[in-house]
Amino acid sequence: MNSMKTGIFFIILVFSAVLAASLFLGPSVINPFAMDGTTKVILFSIRAPRVVVAVLMGTALGASGAVLQGILRNPLADPYILGISSGAALAAASGIVLGLSVFGTFTIPVLAFIGAIVTGGIVGILGWRRGGLWPERLLLAGVGLSFLFSALLMLLLSLSTTEGLRRATLWIFGDLSMSDWSIMPYGLLFVAGGLAVSLWRAKALNALILGDELTHSLGFSPHRERFLLFVAVGLMTAASVALGGMIGFIGLLVPHIARFFLGSDNRFLVPASAVLGGALLCVADLIGRSLIPPMELPAGIITAIIGAPYFLYLLRKKNVLSF
């Protein structure tokens, strides 16, 4: 118990350090005690929102990954496997092609969110049978839809001759640079909501990993729990795609990294994956914007470049993954 307290303290310490570094370091170092007007604008309306978006997205993806690996009983699942991101990308790209601006400056994120939620709904309907969601059906429906939407997106891109659209696809591959405060409350609402449900149902999630019969035997309704958690994952993933496109790696591998240190109990794993995902994306974005200014490198690429070797190192060093 004492070591758990030390662990939590350590995590909070590291997380705060990451937040501070992301805010005050970068292409130029900001001294919080001597700021001029421009510096204030940079800190409060450029860096702060993108740090918050990085934390929200990383948190959402890390937590969704851990939850999804549990409800699908598959350690290789990640939030994008359900096709939610492909649906979001397709909706956003269609919006750009049609020149829609129904939601003003929110148009792309809102379309992405709608695309994600609709896709999640379709996956849910396809995964539904005899009064509940079935993991294998969900997984296959997600993979199938994902292929379909990716193909439709490719079709759209290859039929379109507009140079702008090609650049628009950059958005799909993860962009935090344009983050701003206006959209944050909605993102926060969905991510916090999804995270709260995931934490509230963490025990049931543990039980679900052991199979539906044991879940039932331990006093949970497997179908109800899986449905709640599926909705939570859908909301978190949709919000994260809408906030900044697709960022790979975090959803799949951050839960495994967290498992190396804290074990598999989702009551600790879900929050740890959330915090670790948030911190990792923050650091990746910090590196991406500081390395070769004024050019920025996409955070998603940096995430994988620093995350994957670390994961492989852990895999070599700590022989705890047993599948």
Add this chain to the structure above:
Amino acid sequence: MFKWSVTAMIIFIFLFPVPCRAKTPERIISLAPNMTEMLFALGLGDRVVGVTSFCDYPPEARKKPRVGGMSNPSLEAVVSLKPDIVVMTTDGNQKAFEERLRSLHLKTYVSRARRIRDLAKGIRDLGAALGVREKADRLAADYKARLERIEALKPAGPKKKVLFIVWPDPLIAAGPGTVIDDAIKIAGGINLAGRSIAEYPKYSLEAILRDPPDLIVIGPDMREQDSGSIRKLARGLLSRLRTLPVVKNHKVFYVSDDLYRLGPRTIRGIEELRRVMDE
């Protein structure tokens, strides 16, 4: 042996694009939008029998049969149009595709012009290869004269810092090695993104605030095609930069896509850029 083969290869490379005959081909396929524009400018529009799906200028080009995209045209479509020559560029077409065409005994012409300084020579070489040398020389002379005119009229005062935005969300600027970079320099400005390491860098908002431009140019503004979406997309960006004098003083300009391709419209693009810089 090695030396010999290298020499042979160099000779081969230099010999190849040089035209052998100056007879005008009857059936021309263009595999790049800027080459299509040059062909039309040279008065060869009637002889163009195939273009890519990106060839949208001049408007007549859109009525020509399509053979696919720039990087992935359909070999079958190209061959079935029985071209006398296929006009390509090193900027966007695949070398492998050109080799494939030659292996099928189709004649190709590959333009190496990529920058504004290559433009006049580029059109002259093309004209020579296609048997319209006189017309090409006239066009080249016109381009040269107009360029010199722009360069001679250096704007008064210190050089203006220009940020040319090719896509507002996420923010992509025109960087070094691009026609736009050349155009900004020729028009007497400094390209703010000119020292990036990529041609089209994702540009940092922070960097704009730290080192603000004197004017922001956003393109392409093609209402008929994009239904003005570039302006809508740019709204978010501009509201983020609203504290900057460049935005407050309305020094944000939308321009056409004239500078997006190295071709007959490029000079007009520089003139347009120069006009907005003087405003």
Add this chain to the structure above:
Amino acid sequence: MSSASRSMILRLEDVRFSYEKGEGFIEDLSLSVGEGEFIGLVGANGSGKSTILKLGGGILKPLSGDILLWEKTLHSYHNRDRAKLISYLPQTLDASIPFTVEELVGMGLYPYDIPPAMTTDDALAMVGLTEKADAHVTDLSGGEKRRTFIAMTLLQGAGLLLLDEPLANLDIKYQIELIRLLKKLREERNISIVMALHDINIAMQFEKVVLIKNGSILGSGPPGDVLTDDLIRNAFDINVKIVRNPHGRAYISYEDNF
């Protein structure tokens, strides 16, 4: 009958059930489990043993008939309340995610807000896995894995354990150890156990067996009365004979050559 004097924990009365629409798989089945009973549910593969256990555990709902837990309809219980009274352990136990033994056993406390007196350590000690507390479930042998889940079930503290083929995939030594363990637990904690099994020789050692064929009960009572030549032949569709060793123990002898 002795069942009248004992109080009944679980009663299945005229239960009908089928997986697909149409023909019933379980027809008019009645079965009761008294306090402290250790019942072997014997039958061939596909005879309905698992289905009966799942009906008893509330995982499947009957088409008709009653299932009563402490004389109250099973499905009227709240999930968590039921979990404190019955636990069901499926035949295949798997964790695709590497929980530690301690984490997995600890899940037995999930139905409780205020944990009962027994701790995870107690449960591990009972099944002899104290040393393995930090091992990953995915690294355990079949026997250890089985005992881990049994420990979880014990921690859950239910008075009735429904175990589906717990002896499957265990070699004979672990089979005997597990049965001894369960018997000891029954003595110490007065729990009732219903266990599905298909090894007739092991069933011979039970106090009470229920022989199942095609979803109905062929016989129930002490093995000497139920596991007779005729009934076994009928239930398993094989040619067998009961023989006795000099100590009077009954064994099954296969009469046909392979």
